[in-house]
Amino acid sequence: LLKTPNQEHILVIGAGLCGSLLALRMAQRGYKVTLMEKRPDLRKEVVDSGRSINLAFSDRGMKGLRLAGLEDKVLPLCIPMHGRMIHNTEGEQFMSPYSGRHEYINSISREDLNIMLLDECELMPQITMRFNQKCTGVNLETAEATFEDYKTGETTTYQTDIVMGADGVGSALRKSMLDHRKFLFSYGQDFLTHGYKELSFPPKADGGFLVEKHALHIWPRGKDMMIALPNLDGSFTVTLFLSWDEGKDSFESLNTDEAVVDYFKREYPDALALMPDLLEEFHANPTSPLGTIKCSPWHAYGKVLLLGDAAHGIVPFYGQGMNSAFEDIYVLDQYLDQHAGDWKAVFKAYQEERKEDTDAIADLAVDNFHEMKAHTARPIFQEKRKLEIAFEEAFPTEYFSKYSLVTFREDLRYSEAMRRGRVQDKAILNLIYDGKFTTDMSLRDKLDLMKQETRKMLHDE
Numbered sequence: 288l289l290k291t292p293n294q295e296h297i298l299v300i301g302a303g304l305c306g307s308l309l310a311l312r313m314a315q316r317g318y319k320v321t322l323m324e325k326r327p328d329l330r331k332e333v334v335d336s337g338r339s340i341n342l343a344f345s346d347r348g349m350k351g352l353r354l355a356g357l358e359d360k361v362l363p364l365c366i367p368m369h370g371r372m373i374h375n376t377e378g379e380q381f382m383s384p385y386s387g388r389h390e391y392i393n394s395i396s397r398e399d400l401n402i403m404l405l406d407e408c409e410l411m412p413q414i415t416m417r418f419n420q421k422c423t424g425v426n427l428e429t430a431e432a433t434f435e436d437y438k439t440g441e442t443t444t445y446q447t448d449i450v451m452g453a454d455g456v457g458s459a460l461r462k463s464m465l466d467h468r469k470f471l472f473s474y475g476q477d478f479l480t481h482g483y484k485e486l487s488f489p490p491k492a493d494g495g496f497l498v499e500k501h502a503l504h505i506w507p508r509g510k511d512m513m514i515a516l517p518n519l520d521g522s523f524t525v526t527l528f529l530s531w532d533e534g535k536d537s538f539e540s541l542n543t544d545e546a547v548v549d550y551f552k553r554e555y556p557d558a559l560a561l562m563p564d565l566l567e568e569f570h571a572n573p574t575s576p577l578g579t580i581k582c583s584p585w586h587a588y589g590k591v592l593l594l595g596d597a598a599h600g601i602v603p604f605y606g607q608g609m610n611s612a613f614e615d616i617y618v619l620d621q622y623l624d625q626h627a628g629d630w631k632a633v634f635k636a637y638q639e640e641r642k643e644d645t646d647a648i649a650d651l652a653v654d655n656f657h658e659m660k661a662h663t664a665r666p667i668f669q670e671k672r673k674l675e676i677a678f679e680e681a682f683p684t685e686y687f688s689k690y691s692l693v694t695f696r697e698d699l700r701y702s703e704a705m706r707r708g709r710v711q712d713k714a715i716l717n718l719i720y721d722g723k724f725t726t727d728m729s730l731r732d733k734l735d736l737m738k739q740e741t742r743k744m745l746h747d748e
């Protein structure tokens with residue numbers, strides 16, 4: 288562990304996934320840290336996180352956890368998922384691997400991961416954790432943050448050296464920056480036409496899994512989509528992505544038991560058979576929005592900094608929100624080494640590098656929304672995936688699909704993964720569409736043709 292004699296005091300707002308890892312890392316660097324969370328301590332009380340129950344955890348997220356020495360602690364919480372198990376309306380399934388190099392992503396419980404991180408924070412004497420403390424505003428110039436105690440209603444203002452906002456999409460620090468009006472603060476929020484609702488498959492009676500454990504299940508239906516990720520207890524968390532109020536089927540139109548069951552019978556008959564509590568869950572669980580948040584700057588006066596969803600909320604279709612939040616901490620940490628003692632320089636350099644990358648993953652995540660709900664079911668897309676997997680298997684150091692570049696190449700910036708991946712996708716789809724991959728060609732010839740086409744396109748860019 289790094290321990291420098293840093294006397295400065297950092298206040299972190301939000302003890303979710305990003306805030307708890309951030310607090311831990313800053314304490315490992317020797318800072319005194321206060322970690323403030325509006326919810327109760329989820330290790331002691333049942334807390335509704337308000338976000339998804341489980342998440343896809345992959346290499347970039349691991350990079351952040353590894354930095355804090357937590358790789359061994361997180362592995363027991365993970366269920367490897369080797370590919371997408373696609374379910375059609377006839378109830379047939381086929382597996383589309385994530386990579387030809389046997390790389391995989393993991394399903395992880397948000398609560399278990401957050402508890403592990405809070406337990407690690409608890410072990411650090413330099414960290415003070417306070418729960419039931421809702422931040423109501425931050426003075427950006429003086430680094431004073433005000434909190435209201437949920438239980439007593441009492442208000443307290445803390446004077447610190449640095450305030451870091453890891454308080455999620457509804458960030459109080461970001462709101463203070465928006466309201467400040469002494470510098471230009473750009474802010475944009477873009478909602479999808481679809482919302483989501485969480486449902487579930489129970490475990491088998493013997494604790495086993497009702498469908499393949501090591502896969503991310505997808506029911507792509509063109510306009511809508513359902514996915515399911517495994518949990519350690521044998522259950523699956525199922526998420527339905529459906530239009531709010533447009534088209535034939537929407538959360539608005541599914542307003543009776545009959546309408547819900549009819550819709551599931553028509554679109555997800557195999558899943559319906561595994562959902563004994565569908566109606567109960569459908570009515571009890573909230574329907575939540577999905578949006579992208581972009582803002583700039585992420586910092587002010589060398590005193591405050593936004594990280595994680597507070598700085599860049601993205602839609603969940605690349606499974607990268609938490610992963611990018613953990614990667615944020617990794618990138619910030621590099622700049623703390625470079626500009627030690629000069630917070631303004633650290634924050635500036637950090638944003639200069641990182642903003643381009645989080646903008647890229649935000650855009651890729653929206654693209655993937657369309658890819659997952661519609662394209663995964665199309666023959667041309669399936670042919671492309673088969674070819675990509677064959678390339679990755681035969682030429683593991685030469686070919687990386689866009690998905691692999693984004694998900695498994697933790698050494699590559701998101702912006703570069705997006706640039707290369709998009710051009711490659713276009714090239715491969717054009718070649719398939721134009722019938723350029725002929726049956727007499729070897730896999731090597733096909734890859735060379737693909738590379739040639741990609742180079743041409745990059746050159747034309």
Ligand code: FAD
Pocket residue numbers: 300301302303304305306323324325326338339341342343344420421422423453454455456457458459483526594595596597603605606607608609610611612
């Ligand atoms: P949050 O997890 O939102 O944590 C913020 C914390 O701050 C919370 O504990 C909150 O209580 C606290 N807080 C908020 N306001 C205040 C305040 N005023 N004062 C004090 N405390 C406050 N990401 C992935 O990587 N993979 C996935 O598969 C994935 N799936 C997702 C599925 C869905 C349906 C959704 C909605 C998101 C998904 N994400 C996924 C994204 C992921 O959930 C977020 O990117 C991640 O939670 C961001 O962490 P965070 O700590 O920045 O924010």
